[in-house]
Amino acid sequence: MAGIFNKFMNRGKFTCPFCFSEYDKERIKYVCPDCGETTYPKTSAEKKKPSIRCEHCGRMATVRLCPECGEYNKQIPEEAKGVIPLGALDADGSLPFCIIGVSSSGKTNFITVMLHELSRVSELRIALSAQNKYTRDVQRENYTNIYENHIPPRPTDPTELGDRLKPQLWQIKNLMRQKSNTTPTYTFTIYDGAGEDHSERLDPSSAICGYINASNAIIITLDPLILTNLRRMINPDVRRNSGASEGDTNSAEDIVNSVAAYIKAARGLNTNKMLTIPVAVVLTKFDTILQLDSLPAGAVVRKPSMTFSRGKVNLTEISQVNEEIRDWLYGIGEGSFIAALESNFKNFYFFGVSSYGEPPETQGSVNENIKPHRILDPVLWLFKEEKFID
Incomplete structure (x- = not known):
């Protein structure tokens, strides 16, 4: 549905393409598919990475979720909601x-x-x-x-x-x-x-x-x-x-x-x-x-x-x-x-x-x-x- 172009995004902010919530990129949740736990980015570099180190098990947290609408179930990962594509994070x-x-x-x-x-x-x-x-x-x-x-x-x-x-x-x-x-x-x-x-x-x-x-x-x-x-x-x-x-x-x-x-x-x-x-x-x-x-x-x-x-x-x-x-x-x-x-x-x-x-x-x-x-x-x-x- 819907309209066309939005104004340029604030480089430190992100607008979810699913629920349209706007928030700081540091709030984006990185979920580890191995242990199912969430890790948050702590540096500017991490905010643009496709994955970051899981602080719970040490493996890579590769699933990026919206903090407002994102849902992840380790048993049925294909039904995850609010998964943010990498390209959307650093788009103009x-x-x-x-x-x-x-x-x-x-x-x-x-x-x-x-x-x-x-x-x-x-x-x-x-x-x-x-x-x-x-x-x-x-x-x-x-x-x-x-x-x-x-x-x-x-x-x-x-x-x-x-x-x-x-x-x-x-x-x-x-x-x-x-x-x-x-x-x-x-x-x-x-x-x-x-x-x-x-x-x-x-x-x-x-x-x-x-x-x-x-x-x-x-x-x-x-x-x-x-x-x-x-x-x-x-x-x-x-x-x-x-x-x-x-x-x-x-x-x-x-x-x-x-x-x-x-x-x-x-x-x-x-x-x-x-x-x-x-x-x-x-x-x-x-x-x-x-x-x-x-x-x-x-x-x-x-x-x-x-x-x-x-x-x-x-x-x-x-x-x-x-x-x-x-x-x-x-x-x-x-x-x-x-x-x-x-x-x-x-x-x-x-x-x-x-x-x-x-x-x-x-x-x-x-x-x-x-x-x-x-x-x-x-x-x-x-x-x-x-x-x-x-």
């Missing part, structure tokens, strides 16, 4: 990032393909690496399903909300700003949350509320096929193969209002307050729209992305795409959808992306020739907003 900053999507919005597809493209587009000069086993396993499973097995990844399970839904922890480096022997390095945290289906069940003390509340920016993924007027234009076979919900559906504006209420509840805001943080409204499965004559043939959003060019984010192109999508929505009679967004979010931009590049040929499958369309545009805009890239 924290980049929490929240992605909220409603049912069938293609959110997991978007996250998986976005991460893959972020690490492989050489012009960006961004180095991305998983910081723990959970993150590696999630990305590997979803990547394998999409790119090798050619099936959609398993969607986010609503029953996994709360403390059982872990964030993905990535280390991200901006090589464009490399100086001498140092490279700006951040902890890039992705919270994959649900949307309007769970607005009635939010517990203010839950992890999911903490994640949303800690965000500096948010991506909302929406299936454009929730738009009533668009559904009428799309071939039923394309709708079905694209995973669109059939039968009765909530109106697009109802879904927007529900998602907004969900975010506001998590952040402790009254319903009449507008959210001021940057919000990227991502219309997924945009390949279905690219087939329509209602979208002008010369529209920039139809073309391959030039959002990142010559080492910089092109805000002019981002604005053009935003205006084109707005005009198209008004043109097909979906002004109420825009009004719902404008009544809840003060700073939002539209983005049209496709994780696969074209609609699946059959239901429950992914075409072999995967060509993502503008998949990085939303995150590049937010990176620019937070001054992570130029």
